[in-house]
Amino acid sequence: MRERMILDKTAVPRLAPHMRLRFDHARAVWAVQAPERAFLLDEAAHAILSRCDGKTAIAAVIDDLCRHFADAPPDVIEKDVLALLQDFADKGVVAA
Amino acid sequence: MMPEPPLALLAELTHRCPLQCPYCSNPVDLERAKGEMTTPQWLRAIAEAAELGCMQIHFSGGEPTVRRDLEELVAGAAAAGLYTNLITSGVLLDGARIHALRNAGLEHVQLSFQDSTAEIGDRIGGYAGGHAKKLTAAALVREAGLPLTANFVVHRQNAHHLDAMIAMAVTMGAQRVEIANVQYYGWALKNRAALMPSRAQLAAMVALVEDLRERLNGVIVIDFVTPDYYARRPKACMGGWGRRFLNISPSGDVLPCHAAQSITGMAFDNVRQRPLRDIWQSSDAFQAFRGTGWMPEPCRSCDRKEVDWGGCRCQAFAITGDAAQADPACALSEHHDLLVSTAEHEAEAATSSFVYRRYGNAH
16 A cells, blocks of 8 residues: 655655646646646746656755745745645655 | 637547446437447547647547557547546456557556445446456556556445445555546436435545545545535536536537436537537537526526536436526525435435446336
8 A cells, every 4th residue: 555655855756657747738838637637837836846857856946946036035935845745745746 | 708728528439338337427328339430530539629728538438448449549649649548447458458558658547346346346337247357457557557546436325335445446556536426317317216325325425535535645536526416506517518628429429518418409519520629619519508608597696606607507407407507406496405305215215226228228
């Protein structure tokens, strides 16, 4: 039986097998295709998920996002990244 | 105003099926093999759906694996950029077929079960040995590395096995389990008195699902479709008529939902005769109940009209004879009390025998 995966900053996330991240031209949005559902991503969610390459730890993803979105407070970015990735892990979209 | 593009296409490749489930979502007037679209006709329809903006395709039936060209259709859908899902009973699958489908680009399998036990499952499916074949199919799907959803349709005769069903889905390695209460139109309407759960059964199911969702968070996703005869507010059927989904029947009729043909008198365009984009955007059937302009009271002034979109048109038609009425599942409908008393009465019915879904049993 699978167990729930709890993500912390040392985890190295990637898109779970069979999840597909693609740009949907009909709607002009990024989307993750999952079994029986599609998640349409806003800019922040796409910025986070597109950095989950199976090589980069969450801490480094957060650092990179802080450089990229210099206007946003780092503690807010950290909180948002961990919350979003845990939610996607619970939905089976993200693995580590 | 131009409607938004559809998210998903339900491709009902055939109405042929070795099983005879008495709640089948296919129409009572099943289409015959000789009327089914050919491989090139399906490939063209699939390409049109992708071009229109569909992101996903669900290959369904009937039993879609009776079509020997399924691999070719999956490959066509994958080439068009669609996410491909196979909705199957699993009884015709073997290892070679699963691998061929995966190699063609199949990305997900949804496997139906009729119960957690072979005894009840085989009786409901009307197919001896089916349950065991399904368990074998589940193992083959997982061995092939494909993600799996287990689907259980629940009703009065198997609701007490809900705990075992979900445990079974976890054990077989499913990432997702769908617990769907029977929706009553077509075949299920014929069998309603043998299927309707009691209020007590429903309460037990809801409590169990809430508990298991918490305990199995991150282990398996549990989707639960409630029986809306006991609801206070209707479900947003199909996410709203002509908003998210389209369905193509074996012969190419394009439907806003798989049960739409139960609304007698409604005419549907065929994808062999008219471009799919045109049908989606401007055909009479899709325009009939799209948006909110068609709504009478109590929907018209309701603050939930863009939440539930008036509920289910087929259920409104089945109960009131008028598809433009509010769904009687809504407590604001003047027909709601009738719906509830019907459910309570039929839940007490002594019958457990079925009118099985097969070509000779339509009328």
